[in-house]
Amino acid sequence: MNFDPRFSGRKFSSVGTRPIRPDGVDKVTGRARYGADFNMAGQLVGRVLRSPHAHAKILKIDTSKAEKLAGVKAVITAADLPDLTDGDSAMYDVLDNCMARTKALYDGHAVAAVAAVDARTARQALKLIEVDYELLPHVTDVDEAMKHTAPLINDTLFTEGLEEKPVKPSNVTKRSQFGHGDVHQGFGHADFIVERSFKTEQTHQGYIEPHACVASVSSDGTADLWVCTQGHFVYRQHCAQLLGLEASKLRVTSSEIGGGFGGKTHVWAEPVALALSRKAGRPVKLVMTRDEVFRASGPTSATSIDVKIGARKDGTITAAEATLRYSSGPYAGTWAEIGAMTAFACYKLDNVKTVGFEVLVNRPKTAAYRAPSAPMAAFAVESAVDELAKEIGMDPVDFRIKNAAQEGTRSSYGPVYGPIGIGPTLEAAKTHPHMKAPLGKNQGRGMACGFWFNFGGQTCVDLNIGMDGSVSLAVGTVDVGGSRASLSLVAAEELGIDYAQLKAVVADTSSLGYNDMTDGSRGTFSSSMATISAARNAIKILRDRAAQTWDIPVDDVVWENGHAIAKGEKYGNLAALSLKEIAAASGKTGGPIAGHSELVADGAGVSFATHICDIEVDPETGAARVVRYTVIQDAGKAVHPTYVEGQYQGGAAQGIGWALNEEYIYGKDGRLQNAGFLDYRIPVCSDLPMIDTQILEIPNPNHPYGVRGVGETSIVPPLAAIANAVSNAAGVRMTHIPMSPPRILAAIEAERGG
């Protein structure tokens, strides 16, 4: 069926309102079931043994003692997860990360697992597993790892993307490059040039819910998996592939999810739980501890970035260049590539060049974290932009406005932009009261911009109309923060019925067609598109049934405000039929009424934001405190504005933590020293002020309602906005994130000393 996804500029009655979410009551009463809240009869407790070494050969694993312990029902090693990846190197890395095969590649790498009757027995069993390691030299720092003298993490990998294939393997797995024009020439035309190097440390998504699943594999080759995930269909595919199951025989149910932010787009423990269940012949529940979450899941890249930007006296940027080095953990990644694409995406540039290097280190496999790779690149670029504005003597907002990308601008990563929000967010920042508010002692104001692509992708929705006229909406994108409310609003809008008449659920993998993950801010964008399409398909049937009832041609029936209406003078005596009435008669007019949609949601509109913040720096301790914070972002169309605000605020708060505090700290031994919330300190309530938001709505031309993804962009500007504010408050340019008190104090003292 033909579906026209173009923006139509309709007037909304449901979309844009703020009703209570359908899953709300369960979540405030403790009834909602998250990953660890589900149990199966006869289930065992799974636990994973992890390498204490950063880099070591696994010589031998002796599980015999553990197997003999009373209450132990299965012990597995890599041998129980044979390689079925058939040359798919990315999947092989996933497999190796789930269970180390020949080498432990980081502190926390899984090497064996047990399933036992209770947690205590499982813990005891882990202690009885003997692993012989041969320690290897390790490297955890991204710059160190690039040196020729660095310990080699994978001697089969040669740098891709070079003109000539290198003769020797190295920790640099890939070089990528983006841009256009001639930066050399561009710098020649510059009156001012700023050139700086920056570093950012590794952070974790920090979801409060640890990874958790219950796996049950039957001897007939069918299996069930209950799991907290951002993408149960993708988990099904990956688990099925790694375990040699048929995808359709593995039913994956996504639980309520206690935060993911990208971290629950990757399988870790799930294939292990399935392998344990298969071996034990019983269901297995596997829940990571917080220590495991930090040591073995998540984190972002640590980065090292050089930026050079040149501009004329009048404020026109003439050239921009960046070299970005991103750690990817011990497996090849594409993180620097994404950073290189996003780095200068906010600007209209004639000459731009970015080069990314993917770097192996003995740290956990890098995972996506909300607009992955973009915040670090924005930190470097937006810091340099601010510095350049200062050198020229221009206001930082005006300088950005002058160089902002527009509709028709060729982006630094290739495509030409449609209507975009960077200019409008900057104009809104310029006139925002926050910009004019007075600052106190030791306070500084900073601002910065951010960009994220937004994804679309494969999406499937079922909309079923009950005989009582109530509507159930089954979607396949996991609801990470209110999307069931948004999608219900969209269905209500399209059908012309009340929000309360609908109930949206996230369907399991056996009940709905394939859906991509909830990632790339695609959940509401793509599932709302499919919901609109499904609703329109249902409306066709509703009109058809009304036409039958009236015995008139269907083309004479229109759908308005939840009713079928016979159009035309001659039907003056036919009373409109409500959805309820048509549904009630459905048994006699042709059976159940439903609308389905399967589509690839193309054209996710790119997203831009501008953030403003005030920071107070204590010159004696170096402690920085956020005094005021404002987020301005384009949403395309805010379907449920309260949850859009929530996304803006949440991303800003995560960015604040990243900017000021959060970092993975490794010892010389390559072991993570702060694998807990006490020492890896995420912002608490008393660390933050209210976070003001301003939603702009520049319609996405490729969505019927103009919707753009909103979830990720908000984490992109904070690192730079805060660095710029600290710089203005303390008179020092901060080039290393996080700007923890010792780093700020050291910078202040260096400045005083100099």
Next chain:
Amino acid sequence: MAGVAVSTTINGDHVEYLCQPDETLLDVLRDRLGLTGAKEGCGTGDCGACSIILDNRLVCSCLVLGAEAEGRIVETVEGMAHGDQLHPLQQKFLEHAALQCGICTPGFLIAAKDLLAKNPDPTEEEIRFGLAGNLCRCTGYDKIVRAVQDAATVMKKGV
């Protein structure tokens, strides 16, 4: 290990259970009694997701042993609503969208209930420090603070 027999009161009901001497109250609630409202975010007292009220004191149930509940009064999120009547805090959390993923919500509700019991008219700063033992990674706390402020207003009027 021999089990410990415990007799206690949970959300107003008399409850008896057997638990291991080293088992946390959080594990007892979740795994033995099916009260999974309290969550384990860390198991080390750092996230507050497991918050409960024990004899009128806000505690992390991951730091309390199941055996310690003997003869005491335990309140969890499951006991906050009266029948189908939500507690004002629960209602305000919904209205303000003070939850995104909701995993931290039971802990925040219990911590906020304890806060308002002790200080019915808290300032924003008192709310922020009062809830500083609970981590939320989704919301940036803005809407949580507003929900608690609003609930405090409603509760004062109600008395």
